[in-house]
Amino acid sequence: MRLSTRSAAAVAALLVCVHARAAAPPKRTPELLEKGRVSFKLNCASCHGETGKGDGVSAQALDPKPRNFAVGRFKYGAKPPQIFATLGKGIPGTAMIAFTQLPDEERWALAYYVSELRGRARAAGPAKGGAAEARP
Numbered sequence: 001m002r003l004s005t006r007s008a009a010a011v012a013a014l015l016v017c018v019h020a021r022a023a024a025p026p027k028r029t030p031e032l033l034e035k036g037r038v039s040f041k042l043n044c045a046s047c048h049g050e051t052g053k054g055d056g057v058s059a060q061a062l063d064p065k066p067r068n069f070a071v072g073r074f075k076y077g078a079k080p081p082q083i084f085a086t087l088g089k090g091i092p093g094t095a096m097i098a099f100t101q102l103p104d105e106e107r108w109a110l111a112y113y114v115s116e117l118r119g120r121a122r123a124a125g126p127a128k129g130g131a132a133e134a135r136p
């Protein structure tokens with residue numbers, strides 16, 4: 001009996017490990033990016049704009065303004081793990097809140113999608129005032 005209790009504990013410990021590993025970044029798949037696109041429209045576009053240019057409907061009223069992903073510098077880094085971290089913490093003193101109500105996988109989807117949006121927006125050429133771009 002004791003042994004089986006112990007092995008149950010061992011199994012539980014193993015499950016904890018497996019679970020902890022599941023928190024590692026999911027793969028950047030087309031499905032995940034699509035999930036990010038849908039979530040971005042729902043949760044982010046009102047401020048950042050559909051294409052991430054910082055021109056969402058509520059942007060006008062905000063100070064500081066939402067980041068223009070095409071030309072803006074990312075204070076906390078523009079790599080997906082860094083964006084993921086920003087989504088977990090938010091940016092204190094700004095309208096950019098933490099999005100911890102979203103599951104981890106969805107925040108990863110958003111992180112990948114934002115990095116893709118950024119790449120696309122930058123490839124399309126600098127927007128107005130884009131000369132001041134500082135690389136992250």
Ligand code: HEC
Pocket residue numbers: 040043044045046047048058062064065066067073074075076077083086087091094095096097099110111114
């Ligand atoms: C209510 C408006 C609002 C919403 C909604 C919003 N943001 Fe932001 N976001 C901001 C503002 C404002 C800033 C700029 C803050 C600053 O300048 O410090 C910002 C900055 C950022 C940055 C730049 C971080 C950095 O390192 O500089 C990222 C990335 C970002 N937002 C992603 C998102 C994502 C993804 C979502 C949706 C899940 C989202 N935001 C939703 C207002 C918003």
